[in-house]
Amino acid sequence: MSERVAVRKTYKLFIGGKFPRSESGRSYLVQDSNVSLASRKDARDAVVAARAAVKGWAGATAYNRGQILYRVAEMLEGRREQFVALGVPADEVDAAIDRWVWYAGWSDKLAQVYGGANPVAGPYFNLSAPEPTGVVAVVAPEQPALLGLVSVVAPAIVTGNTVVVAASPAQPLAAVTLAEVLATSDLPGGVVNLLTGRISETVPTLASHMDVNAIDLTGVVDAELAADLEVKAAENLKRVLRPAPADHDWFADPGVTRMTTLLETKTVWHPKGV
Amino acid sequence: MFEYAPAPESRSVVDIKPSYGLFIDGQFVDPTDGGSFKSINPASEEVLAEVAEGGAQDVDRAVKAARAAYEKVWGPMPGRDRAKYLFRIARIIQERSRELAVLESLDNGKPIKESRDVDLPLVAAHFFYYAGWADKLEHAGFGANPRPLGVAAQVIPWNFPLLMLAWKIAPALAAGNTVVLKPAETTPLTALLFAEICQQAELPAGVVNIVTGAGETGRALVEHPGVDKVAFTGSTEVGRAIARSVAGTRKKLTLELGGKAANIVFDDAPIDQAVEGIVNGIFFNQGHVCCAGSRLLIQENVADRVLESLKRRMAQLRVGDPLDKNTDIGAINSAAQLARIRELSDAGSAEGADRWSPPCELPDRGFWFAPTIFTGVTQAHRIAREEIFGPVLSVLTFRTPAEAVEKANNTPYGLSAGIWTDKGSRILWMADRLRAGVVWANTFNKFDPTSPFGGYKESGYGREGGRHGLEGYLNV
Numbered sequence A: 001m002s003e004r005v006a007v008r009k010t011y012k013l014f015i016g017g018k019f020p021r022s023e024s025g026r027s028y029l030v031q032d033s034n035v036s037l038a039s040r041k042d043a044r045d046a047v048v049a050a051r052a053a054v055k056g057w058a059g060a061t062a063y064n065r066g067q068i069l070y071r072v073a074e075m076l077e078g079r080r081e082q083f084v085a086l087g088v089p090a091d092e093v094d095a096a097i098d099r100w101v102w103y104a105g106w107s108d109k110l111a112q113v114y115g116g117a118n119p120v121a122g123p124y125f126n127l128s129a130p131e132p133t134g135v136v137a138v139v140a141p142e143q144p145a146l147l148g149l150v151s152v153v154a155p156a157i158v159t160g161n162t163v164v165v166a167a168s169p170a171q172p173l174a175a176v177t178l179a180e181v182l183a184t185s186d187l188p189g190g191v192v193n194l195l196t197g198r199i200s201e202t203v204p205t206l207a208s209h210m211d212v213n214a215i216d217l218t219g220v221v222d223a224e225l226a227a228d229l230e231v232k233a234a235e236n237l238k239r240v241l242r243p244a245p246a247d248h249d250w251f252a253d254p255g256v257t258r259m260t261t262l263l264e265t266k267t268v269w270h271p272k273g274v
Numbered sequence B: 001m002f003e004y005a006p007a008p009e010s011r012s013v014v015d016i017k018p019s020y021g022l023f024i025d026g027q028f029v030d031p032t033d034g035g036s037f038k039s040i041n042p043a044s045e046e047v048l049a050e051v052a053e054g055g056a057q058d059v060d061r062a063v064k065a066a067r068a069a070y071e072k073v074w075g076p077m078p079g080r081d082r083a084k085y086l087f088r089i090a091r092i093i094q095e096r097s098r099e100l101a102v103l104e105s106l107d108n109g110k111p112i113k114e115s116r117d118v119d120l121p122l123v124a125a126h127f128f129y130y131a132g133w134a135d136k137l138e139h140a141g142f143g144a145n146p147r148p149l150g151v152a153a154q155v156i157p158w159n160f161p162l163l164m165l166a167w168k169i170a171p172a173l174a175a176g177n178t179v180v181l182k183p184a185e186t187t188p189l190t191a192l193l194f195a196e197i198c199q200q201a202e203l204p205a206g207v208v209n210i211v212t213g214a215g216e217t218g219r220a221l222v223e224h225p226g227v228d229k230v231a232f233t234g235s236t237e238v239g240r241a242i243a244r245s246v247a248g249t250r251k252k253l254t255l256e257l258g259g260k261a262a263n264i265v266f267d268d269a270p271i272d273q274a275v276e277g278i279v280n281g282i283f284f285n286q287g288h289v290c291c292a293g294s295r296l297l298i299q300e301n302v303a304d305r306v307l308e309s310l311k312r313r314m315a316q317l318r319v320g321d322p323l324d325k326n327t328d329i330g331a332i333n334s335a336a337q338l339a340r341i342r343e344l345s346d347a348g349s350a351e352g353a354d355r356w357s358p359p360c361e362l363p364d365r366g367f368w369f370a371p372t373i374f375t376g377v378t379q380a381h382r383i384a385r386e387e388i389f390g391p392v393l394s395v396l397t398f399r400t401p402a403e404a405v406e407k408a409n410n411t412p413y414g415l416s417a418g419i420w421t422d423k424g425s426r427i428l429w430m431a432d433r434l435r436a437g438v439v440w441a442n443t444f445n446k447f448d449p450t451s452p453f454g455g456y457k458e459s460g461y462g463r464e465g466g467r468h469g470l471e472g473y474l475n476v
Helices: A040-059 A062-078 A080-085 A090-106 A110-114 A145-157 A172-183 A199-207 A223-236 B056-074 B079-095 B097-108 B112-131 B161-174 B189-200 B215-223 B236-245 B271-287 B300-314 B335-350 B401-408 B424-433
Strands: A027-030 A033-036 A124-132 A135-139 A162-166 A192-195 A214-216 A239-241 A263-271 B022-024 B027-029 B036-040 B047-052 B151-155 B178-182 B208-210 B229-233 B252-256 B262-265 B295-299 B354-356 B372-375 B392-398 B416-420 B438-441
Touching: A033 A172, A040 A124, A040 A135, A040 A162, A040 A192, A040 A199, A062 A080, A062 A090, A062 A145, A062 A172, A080 A090, A080 A172, A090 A145, A110 A124, A110 A263, A135 A145, A135 A199, A145 A162, A145 A172, A162 A199, A172 A192, A199 A223, A223 B236, A263 B424, B022 B056, B022 B189, B047 B189, B056 B151, B056 B178, B056 B208, B056 B215, B079 B097, B079 B112, B079 B161, B079 B189, B097 B112, B097 B161, B097 B189, B112 B161, B151 B161, B151 B215, B161 B178, B161 B189, B161 B229, B178 B215, B189 B208, B215 B236, B229 B236, B236 B252, B262 B271, B262 B401, B271 B300, B271 B392, B271 B416, B295 B300, B295 B401, B300 B372, B300 B392, B335 B354, B335 B372, B335 B392, B392 B401, B401 B424, B416 B424, B424 B438
Parallel strands: A135 A162, A135 A214, A162 A192, A214 A239, A263 B438, B151 B178, B151 B229, B178 B208, B229 B252, B262 B295, B262 B416, B295 B392, B372 B392, B416 B438
Antiparallel strands: A027 A033, A124 A263, B022 B027, B022 B208, B036 B047, B354 B372
16 A cells, blocks of 8 residues: 555635635745745735625624634634644644634723723713724734734734735745634634735735725834835825834733724714703 | 994903013023014914924924933822822913913914813813823723823914814823924914913923924924824824824824814704704814814705705804904914915815805905805815815715715715714714714714814824823823
8 A cells, every 4th residue: 555645735815715826826935835926916806805894894793703703713723733733833823722712802892991981071972982993904923923923813803804914924834724714713704814925015015005994014024114114004094003023922911002003983972961 | 143242352361472482491492593483363464473483403402301301300200290280280271261262362363252162171171181190090991000102292283272282282291201392383372371381380391392383393393313202183194294204213103184074964853953063063163173074964855954044044153353252253274274275165166066155244354264165066076075174064965874974984084973863873873884083963073181082094093082092192
């Protein structure tokens, strides 16, 4: 009996809930696998998919979003060994799973912690509540490959934003495998869209895209590129999360800033009377 | 219209000096590399005072003074003591509110009934509100030990000069920062009187610095490498430039920019109340309001009734002397702003909208613009897309709530919106869908220090007011 020939995986982009190849037909080699080399057009297609998903995802109940994020944790737990086989340390996979659980619980609490009634000096009902800003472009950090990616995607989507995330060019395998987890977690198509390839190719398109509301530059290491992307983002006044410091501890309590930077506060007034 | 005898507020409560220096490190000083400019009364074009124009070196001096005060005095000071200084300032503002209101109306052109009854009470309330936060920051929901940022560079507009100063300075100081503030070049005088109030309150030197000047002074301040925070209220165009200029730095930025708010009237709204809200929405402060309800969306089946009633009401508006207590609409703030309003209004006519103003006698001197509405406006018209920042209302119609939402959100701005209807569930349905930071339902243009204010999309980011307003001044 000869040894069984393994079925290899094709690593593709994740756009609108589907796994297309790059429209450019290009790929690049990582750990002996061909990975799609996304183009500017792929980036624009991903924004279209993310925008289309905003209404349904932002309109879903917080309870529903929380359950779906928890479902992601369940699916990730089941695929634990797959990530370890790709070279992700086991404790990092565990932390990534736990991070989904942590953010899942935030979905129906953030509005209570971050919004509320304002005691205005007059006969008015006045309530402030956070709302998602819309489509968020994200540059995932290179390390830790899985925990870093989860730590930038989960806080953006838990509140109802949709995301186009540029995976770290050096770490696309864990990223595409995470996309497969997301695709089987009841997350609506288009809520998370994943691009693999060069940051310098896709992210400037996202930074200057007029239908993107915010950009998270966490994974941008080159300070000059980060500044240039921030300048591009100013064109339609995107909300900006600046690059994380090199010594950022991804295992520590993440706090709420990643969520709140990608939120808008809406305040509603109404007179009281009979 | 009833005839009233003039009822002017007395100017004698204000002592305007012939010239003012920069307020740096607790003292009024002459500029080292700047010049001077004149601040005029827009209602008469009379020169009120000559004001120093800060140059780059003056900005540098002010930032250094703010830094020293931050490190040596204000940063280490216990919150409860910072609070007491802010309470002191709030009290002095209340005590001197008549003087400040008259000066505001003189320098800005706004009616005294607004500066007296809206601006000044809100200014005092804002300092009073944030004073109370200074020793409670660890309870504000930003973690156990929220830290100030350092030196805040603040640039404010001319439409609510002292109120915008309060929105900037009160939260900054409460959070433990020191500030360098640049008032607008057409309305510097109340900020300079505020500097005197800081002296009167014995606020430590350098905690508040006021550097007067125009765009170049503001640019030098915003781009100064020694500032940790930039806060700007003004046009979206300048806001964009500031966002670019802080790119790649660690400066924290909050922006409160332009708007083109929809004020939406449904067929079940109480029409008389809605008309009052429409008038307040667009003619308050001559329409020099970033959150003005400058696009009126009326449900088609009541459009004629609403417009008839609106025109009747507009004919009662009194335009004229800002110091007259009967005046509803004062002077346009500057010749440049008047030219901009005229240019956009002419574009409205040229693009085919129908223009209407009530018969209205305007004074010979000064800058004036009669309250104006345009009907037959389409979404493509410039007057429906661009911020006019004047007493000019563009009227559109809609049939269904979904169409109202679609039209209201069809703008790059997202600062505010208004809804007029008797149906509660419809208000909440609409409020959920309007992409705007403030939604006024069956009211308009209401402000309160406890209530967060700020925009979606190209109206900027960050919130001013309330607990939310602290965030922009804390290291969180």
